[in-house]
Each structure stands twice: as structure tokens, then as C-alpha cells.
Amino acid sequence: MKTAAFFTDPTICIGCKACEVACKEWNQLPDDGLEWSGLSYDNTRRLGASTWRHVSFLEQKQPLGQQSTGTQEPFRWIFMSDVCKHCGNAGCLEACPTGAIVRTELGSVFVQPDVCNGCGNCVVCCPFGVIDKDQQDGRAFKCTFCYDCQLAGMIPACAKACPTQSIHFGELDELQEQARGRLEELRLRGYQDARIYDAHGTSVGGTHAFFLILGEPEAYNLPPAPEVPTVHLRAAWTSALVSAGVLFAVVCLAFVI
Amino acid sequence: MLPHLSELQPELFCEISPELAAERGINHGGWVTVVTVRGSVVARALVTPRIQPLRIDGQVLHQVGLPYHWGYCGLVKGDVVNDLVAISEEPNVRIMETKGVLCNVLPGRQAE
């Protein structure tokens, strides 16, 4: 396996949340609290330290391809299983001061729990808002891409559990080819607003977990133009050096004059 | 396994159309009492346009949906929707057959 990848296809997803449960079972994660949110059928709300797969439920007044609902207005209910994107240029990896976050031989981004000291840099540097710090434990956690499963020759728990095979797991280039084929097929069937969301062409450098979404990414809580925060480094260093220079100059002048 | 499943739907809920919610003064996220001739249950109100009023024989007929039967014990307890319907079981495997019943929907937690 050169580069492991996830291709998640919301057009097949049935919103069963088996991926959420399988991930939590395999990784022995705690629950997020038993509080009903009222946000359609989504009670886990977002990815976090104890939720590494999260199913979003979107109720939209737009048609689903050519489907006719028999209602006065078009309507569709979309389910999408969100996960860590395992970016090509990962903000969390760049920000981590202990080097706990590493790129594995499978191409995934992995947080080593025995190194992480809970500084919280990664939390603010993720352009997708994925990784989070567990307040009780103190360390940061996110999807591991089932590193332990893959090393043993198995496939990740979420992909294994998905009953409709909405979560595809495989080689990155094969899945990208498959996604393009699926997009073509959907376009022919009248899904005009289908698009592949993989952050290619941005500073994130393409993600190893990508999606085929209908409509705008903002509706799924995905950033339309993600960027890795290190693009601002040059400007930050420049302004820091300039500020230091100004400080030196002003203080020096204060003594001279 | 139980907390992982329980957090997916932590409370019994009743799906209500926005039109019915406005008629009865039901808040989204609030409580409703669903009453039939056989019993009543208290559930959270999920106001959603997925539920539509029907037009039957010239009259507007509202519908509400309770997708989960729910249960009275475990991590997430609540009223049992089977209280609303008559026991009518499929003869071979005894699955409850009754799925639709005439009801009244009242805002709040009404004592019964």
C-alpha cells in the first residue's frame, strides 16, 4: 500500500452511523455526552478528540438529481461521513512542537500519543477543524487512519463497517480515478451540483481522505478554500524581525539623543 | 458498545411539520405529548420540513413521525411508543404490525 486513502461518497450514504460506532469501538473512545441536539439526526455535532468519524445530516431545499419528492418545493436529505482529511501538507503536523504528529509510511498523518504533551498548537492550525485536545486526558487526538489495522493487513474500522460501501478505502490514485468516474456518472444522471472535494490546488496539497459532495462545501462545515497556516510564516517572520529591528533602533536612539 | 449507540440518539423524539408546530405552538427542541386512545408518550419535538401535511379527501391532515420505539431502561430512558398502539403482532415472528394510528399532539409535557 503506497498511499492509503479514503473516498467517502455521500450519494450512497444512508446515515446509519455505523462508521462512527465502529471507529469508537475499535479505538475504545468515550462517548460525547448523551445530549440530544435537535440538529436533524446529528447528535455528535462535529469531529473532536473523542469523535473521529462524524456523520453530518443536511436538510436542504434543493433537488437531489432528478428525484421528484412530490412536495411543493424540492427537498433533499444528505448524509456525509466526515473524517480527518490526512492532508498532503498538514497544518497540525507543521505546528506540532514535539514532533508527535508524523507522516506514516502509508501517507497518513498520525499523532503519537506517547509523545504528545497537549500544547494545543495543532488544534488552531488545522484548516478543517478536525483535531482537538481532550481536556481530561490532556493530549490531542484525531483519526489514526487505523494505523494499527493497516499494519496488520486489515482495512480501517469505518470502511469495514460501512454497509453501503459509501466509504471506499484503497490506493489514492485508484480512488481518485474511481471518484472521477462516479462524478461523471452522477452528472449524467442529473446531479449537476456534484463535485469532488479534495483541496487539490490549494496550499494543503490535496487530501488523502476526500469526498464527493453535492452543493457547497460550507453546508457540510468544510472550508471552501482551505489553506495550511504555514503559508503565513514568511510574513510572520518578516514582521517579527522588522519589529525587533524597530525596537533596537528606537532604544538605541533613546540613549544617543 | 452501549454508550456509543446511546449517544447517536439520546432521547425519544417526534418529527413534526413546521406547519403543525406553528398551529399547536410547539417549539423545536421542546417537549410534545402524543396522545392516542390507548395511551400517551412524551417526546422531544424535532420540527422538520421532511414531514409534510397531507391532503386527504379535501381536508388537510397532519402527520407526525416517531421513528424509534424507545425503551424504559438502559442509559437513555424514555417513554415507550408501543404504549400508543394496540398489540398486533405478525403471526410468524411477532413483529409489531401496527405502524399508523390516529393521535393528538399537544405542546409540553402533559400529565396523563
Place this chain on the structure above:
Amino acid sequence: MRQPDIVSETRLKALREEAARTGEIKGGGVVPGGAPFPRPNTPGYYGIPLLKEPVWTWQVPLYFFVGGAAGACAVIGFFAHVFESDPALARAALWIALGGGLLCPLLLVADLGRPSRFLYMLRVFKLAPRCPSEPGR
């Protein structure tokens, strides 16, 4: 077949239009809050923030202030020492800079989720840390 009930149909149409226009229903004297159906003014996904909020506590802004003040004091002390115009100023400035410099790492370590692992930050040297002042810590 009965004719449609005009009164209830009209009322239904009015309710639907109100719901579509504002995302809220003001009927029956009660206003539902936070309805899940698409509201024109709720951004993104039910208004849930896309990015994660910082998990840092009060120690970090205090560290920025103390660090900046200590750094400026060090510069003042340096130039006071170089120009030898005011030895008392040089001494005071350098002592304050030292105190601030010792306080800063304590503040940062206190903010960590696992403070006992603070030495792990010395494992790697990166040119892309959180901010340009980090390597100098």
C-alpha cells in the same frame, strides 16, 4: 369527494410562506427556536463553528505579555550597558529581563495538557513553529 377546505388551505399556505421567508414560525403565540430546517441567516452547518477554538488558557496571553516585556527590558538593559550612561538602569533592566525570561517557560509548561512532558519540545527543531518567538524560548 369533498371540496378542499379553503380556510385550512389558506392558513397552511400562509404558514408555509412565513416559514420559507424567515426560517421561523410565529404561530400559536410561541416561537420555535433553533429549528433545524434551512434558515436563511444560519451560516454553514447549523451555525456550528468550522474551526476549533484555541484550547489555551490564561497562561498563554500572560506569557506573551511577560515575554514581550522581558525582551524589551533586555534590549534596554543592553543599550544602557553599552552606552554606560545609567548603570542602575542597566542592572534593573537586566534583572527584570531575567525574571521574565524565567517566568515565561513556567507559564507555558503550566498550560500544557501533560506538563510532565514539557521536555519533549526539545525533541525536534523546526523552522515552522507557532510563532517566530518560539525557537528563542
